[in-house]
Amino acid sequence: MKVLAFLAAAYVALLTPDLANAGMLAQAQQYRGLHEVKNNKTLRAALGINPARTPWCGHFMGLIARKSGRKPPQSFSFARSWLRFGAPVKLAYARAGDVVIVRTGRGYHVGVLSALSKSTAQLIGGNQSGGVKVSQFARGQVVGVRR
Template structure:
């Protein structure tokens, strides 16, 4: 009887999705559409900075992580600091809710994976065209996936 219960618990543990990643995706979606100027007061209160004057993708991720019960990196406001968040995951094993750091030129951007195709990574993030939205990045731009 005890062996059967142990085996059942193991099956559930391995078959269940990672709730921490799913929780971050759920939290991020709640802010979709908020604009750094039109919704400045609400974003400023949530982020603790003025998004119209400060690069805020990392700040948004810090908000999302905390609301999902995760601990953001110490310098969470800097996109590159998310390279040290959670555990590393190979891009081929990435799943919705994972944190993705991309590189665009000399700068970094961070968001939450919504979907991965053969050529693109769809990320929900802040400071994407001045708002929280879904944006598409080439898989070649992905620097790291973290869970």
């Protein structure tokens, strides 16, 4: 009986990151298409900030993490702070639902991995052309993947 309980606990522990990642991707997709101006009232209520006036990719990820039962990093509003979220994963092993941090010029952006190709990472996130959508980033821009 103890062996069965141990095996069940190990099974759940191994699957939890995958379930959480799937949950983050599913949560992000529920907001897809919302725009910071056209849907300002909805996004403002969900994020607790005015997305038309504040960089909000980190705020969006904080919302998604909490709705998925995960704890965002302390300074979640800053995209770079997501480098301290969860556990690190090499880009080669990234899966849909992982959190991806990319370098954009002098700043950073964070989103949920939707798909990965040989040359790009497709992220769904907030503050991508003013809304929640899937955008492509070159793999060379990726500075961190977290699970």
